[in-house]
Amino acid sequence: MNDLMTFVLSPAFANAIIRMSTPLIFVSMAAVLGAKANILCIAYEGMMLFAALGGVIGSALSQNLLVGMLCGVLAGSLIAGLFAYFVLVLKTKDMLVGLALNTLGSGGTIFALYVMSGQKASSISLNSLQFPVIHIPFIEDIPVLGGIISGHNLLTYLAYLSVILVYLLLYKTPLGLRIRSVGESPDAAESVGTNVVKTRVIALMIGGVLASFGGMFMSMGYTPYFTRDMMNGRGYNAIAAQNLGAGHPILTLLCSILFGAADAFGIALQTSRLPPQLASMVPYITTLVGLIIIGQARRKQEKKRALALGARELAAEQESASQGVKG
Amino acid sequence: MRTKTKNVEAIEKRFTVIRTLVGVGIALVIALALIAAVSDNPFEALMGFLTGPLTSINRLGNVVEKVIPLLFTGTAVCIVFACGQISLCIEGVFYITGIACAAVATQSGIAAGLHPLLCILAAGVLGALICAIPALMYIRFDTMTVVSSLMINFICLYIGKYLMHYVMRDPAAGFDASAKYEKSARLFKLFSKTNIHFGLVIAAVVVVVGFYALYRSPWGYGVRMTGLGASFARFQGIGVAGMILTASMAGGFLAGMGGAVEQLGMYKRFSYDGLSGHGWDGIMIAVIAQNNPKFVPLAALFVAYISTGADVVNRTCDVPIEIINIVQAVIIMFVAAERFLAGWKQRKIVQASQQAQMEKLAGEQKEGAEKA
Numbered sequence: 001m002n003d004l005m006t007f008v009l010s011p012a013f014a015n016a017i018i019r020m021s022t023p024l025i026f027v028s029m030a031a032v033l034g035a036k037a038n039i040l041c042i043a044y045e046g047m048m049l050f051a052a053l054g055g056v057i058g059s060a061l062s063q064n065l066l067v068g069m070l071c072g073v074l075a076g077s078l079i080a081g082l083f084a085y086f087v088l089v090l091k092t093k094d095m096l097v098g099l100a101l102n103t104l105g106s107g108g109t110i111f112a113l114y115v116m117s118g119q120k121a122s123s124i125s126l127n128s129l130q131f132p133v134i135h136i137p138f139i140e141d142i143p144v145l146g147g148i149i150s151g152h153n154l155l156t157y158l159a160y161l162s163v164i165l166v167y168l169l170l171y172k173t174p175l176g177l178r179i180r181s182v183g184e185s186p187d188a189a190e191s192v193g194t195n196v197v198k199t200r201v202i203a204l205m206i207g208g209v210l211a212s213f214g215g216m217f218m219s220m221g222y223t224p225y226f227t228r229d230m231m232n233g234r235g236y237n238a239i240a241a242q243n244l245g246a247g248h249p250i251l252t253l254l255c256s257i258l259f260g261a262a263d264a265f266g267i268a269l270q271t272s273r274l275p276p277q278l279a280s281m282v283p284y285i286t287t288l289v290g291l292i293i294i295g296q297a298r299r300k301q302e303k304k305r306a307l308a309l310g311a312r313e314l315a316a317e318q319e320s321a322s323q324g325v326k327g
Numbered sequence: 328m329r330t331k332t333k334n335v336e337a338i339e340k341r342f343t344v345i346r347t348l349v350g351v352g353i354a355l356v357i358a359l360a361l362i363a364a365v366s367d368n369p370f371e372a373l374m375g376f377l378t379g380p381l382t383s384i385n386r387l388g389n390v391v392e393k394v395i396p397l398l399f400t401g402t403a404v405c406i407v408f409a410c411g412q413i414s415l416c417i418e419g420v421f422y423i424t425g426i427a428c429a430a431v432a433t434q435s436g437i438a439a440g441l442h443p444l445l446c447i448l449a450a451g452v453l454g455a456l457i458c459a460i461p462a463l464m465y466i467r468f469d470t471m472t473v474v475s476s477l478m479i480n481f482i483c484l485y486i487g488k489y490l491m492h493y494v495m496r497d498p499a500a501g502f503d504a505s506a507k508y509e510k511s512a513r514l515f516k517l518f519s520k521t522n523i524h525f526g527l528v529i530a531a532v533v534v535v536v537g538f539y540a541l542y543r544s545p546w547g548y549g550v551r552m553t554g555l556g557a558s559f560a561r562f563q564g565i566g567v568a569g570m571i572l573t574a575s576m577a578g579g580f581l582a583g584m585g586g587a588v589e590q591l592g593m594y595k596r597f598s599y600d601g602l603s604g605h606g607w608d609g610i611m612i613a614v615i616a617q618n619n620p621k622f623v624p625l626a627a628l629f630v631a632y633i634s635t636g637a638d639v640v641n642r643t644c645d646v647p648i649e650i651i652n653i654v655q656a657v658i659i660m661f662v663a664a665e666r667f668l669a670g671w672k673q674r675k676i677v678q679a680s681q682q683a684q685m686e687k688l689a690g691e692q693k694e695g696a697e698k699a
Contacts, residue, residue, distance in 0.1 A: 042473055042474075082660075086660050086664055089666065090664035090665065090666045090667045091664065091665040091666040092660060092663045092664040092665060092666075092667075093663050093665075095413040095473060096413075096614060096659055096660070096663045097659075097660055097663070098473075099413075099415075099473075099610060099659065100655070100656040100657075100659035100660045100663075101656060101660075103607060103652050103655050103656045103659075104652065104653060104656035104657075106649075106652055107649035107650070107651065107652020107653050107655075107656070108649070108652065108653055108656075110647060110649040110652075111361070111365075111647050111649045111650060111652075111653060114647040114649070115365050115647075120647060120649075232481070233477055233478070233481055236473070236474050236477045236478070237478075239471070239473075239474050240471075240474045240478075243470075243471060243474070275489055275492070275493060277485045277486075277488040277489035277492060278485065278489055280481075280485045281481070281482050281485045281486070284478040284479075284481040284482050284485075285478075285482065287474070287478050288464075288475060288478050288479070288482075291464065291468065291470040291471075291474065291475055292464060292468055292470070294468075295464070295467065295468020295469055295470050296468060298468075298469070299467075299468065299469075
């Protein structure tokens with residue numbers, strides 16, 4: 001247990017948190033875009049899996065990282081596009097399409113992997129590429145901080161950058177305004193000439209690209225190969241993070257980091273004497289507890305607001321009553 | 328006027344059936360295309376997939392054996408989905424209730440008639456309790472059921488793995504498996520030569536009871552109204568929270584029963600090394616059956632048939648069994664797609680109403696002529 005404590009307090013653990021939160025940040029930013037456009041998409045698990053395998057196969061065949069990345073993004077966007085088409089055009093229930101696409105992601109990747117490599121468990125036999133690790137000059141020489149901030153995968157830095165980009169997109173660009181207006185009041189947006197379906201498709205497709213990077217981080221960064229169902233529910237955890245962050249990019253980032261920390265803690269626990277099966281539960285329990293806490297907080301807030309509203313109404317009533325007496 | 332609305336209703340009903348069939352058809356075509364594309368011996372693989380399950384009594388038995396647990400999970404998901412709760416818990420419940428069943432089934436000294444009953448009851452109660460968690464979270468904290476229930480699936484999985492490795496492991500087995508079930512707990516076989524067991528009878532009862540509960544009882548009416556819209560149901564005086572909780576628990580109970588029946592009928596000891604997929608199959612069945620337990624047997628038979636077909640090609644040819652997930656995804660998406668084939672439906676309805684209008688006009692003219 002002591003070892004665990006020293007590890008948790010060490011810079012290596014902070015480093016692990018930043019690493020483990022990478023896929024969650026990407027996907028939760030995708031979820032933020034979806035939530036702002038008021039689409040309930042749960043297909044991120046499928047997008048991540050497709051992108052993870054697409055990137056691996058693309059880079060293995062071409063031996064070119066850029067081509068691999070493109071393949072991954074295309075594969076992930078394919079799922080996002082299917083989601084958009086079925087939900088927005090064919091009016092299918094969003095939850096069911098999401099579930100179906102996640103099933104497709106799970107089975108489809110194994111099917112493709114088997115066809116490509118003759119194996120079902122992992123893509124070790126494919127000679128795929130990885131995104132490079134970045135050592136930031138000067139910063140990496142800073143004692144403790146350098147070990148935490150420097151030496152991450154390129155995609156980790158991109159993940160944090162994506163938070164800023166999503167924030168700017170949503171709050172500083174015309175497209176962001178359209179996305180938010182479509183989400184808050186589609187009828188009003190329609191009446192001023194915004195194409196609701198088109199705007200939602202755009203929001204979903206940008207989300208698809210972000211989720212693809214989250215998936216590729218898992219198979220071309222965190223581990224150097226693809227393994228069966230390797231997302232382990234991270235697509236859902238990210239939705240929970242977005243939920244906890246109330247859809248705001250910065251708050252969502254903090255929640256993703258929290259879940260990333262739970263992930264890192266679970267992995268750290270596995271090396272301790274605790275049974276690994278129990279350690280594996282940490283991220284999921286954290287998510288459940290997080291959902292409960294935020295639900296409780298929101299409830300209290302609503303109650304307070306209702307009370308305040310009630311008090312104001314009461315005051316207004318009394319005032320009018322007293323005026324009536326005067327009159 | 329009445330005939331007109333009746334016509335439209337009939338068209339909509341027929342349309343739902345046709346859309347389901349077309350969806351299933353598209354999925355099969357995609358499956359066949361994939362098989363033909365990846366197999367070195369496409370014709371043999373195709374035949375194996377389509378007719379493989381019919382080629383021997385053994386395989387035919389496999390289909391029916393697979394139907395049994397799916398009847399439970401399919402009905403369970405119907406009830407939960409009908410209430411508007413997209414809960415994925417059934418998957419985790421089916422796994423962990425199997426372990427609960429194993430814990431009871433390995434106890435000796437319980438009378439033969441009573442033993443399976445106790446196993447199934449224990450599993451059912453555990454299932455109901457687990458499925459109550461996301462429902463309560465939704466009612467109390469307004470959390471997304473999809474997310475919370477998926478988290479619970481993972482927690483079920485890891486608790487199950489922990490129990491199998493540290494608590495229930497039979498050292499004699501050589502891997503993470505429970506001790507052998509007592510003979511008194513196991514369900515007897517219905518037919519020799521196959522593994523079809525008494526669970527089929529229990530499953531049939533469950534489907535019938537599920538149908539009557541959901542479509543012929545006040546409770547079922549409340550559940551379905553809640554699923555159609557919570558505020559609408561509330562205005563009708565339905566206790567929405569109670570409906571969500573009871574429907575979720577009923578679904579969990581049935582799934583738990585299924586988990587236990589599957590163990591007692593098909594296995595000598597608990598040896599799953601992960602989630603079994605029965606819950607996901609249940610979701611597909613509920614979608615095909617439009618949340619109506621009446622259609623669950625047919626949907627379950629279809630799912631069991633294609634999964635046996637996939638088993639056959641997986642074993643005899645070079646087609647991976649994961650093709651079944653692809654088929655599942657395609658079916659769910661097309662069957663649930665409201666606007667898919669909607670243009671066709673629209674034309675039919677317009678045609679029917681035009682015809683009704685013409686008939687009415689003709690009738691009026693006739694009447695007018697007679698009067699004159």
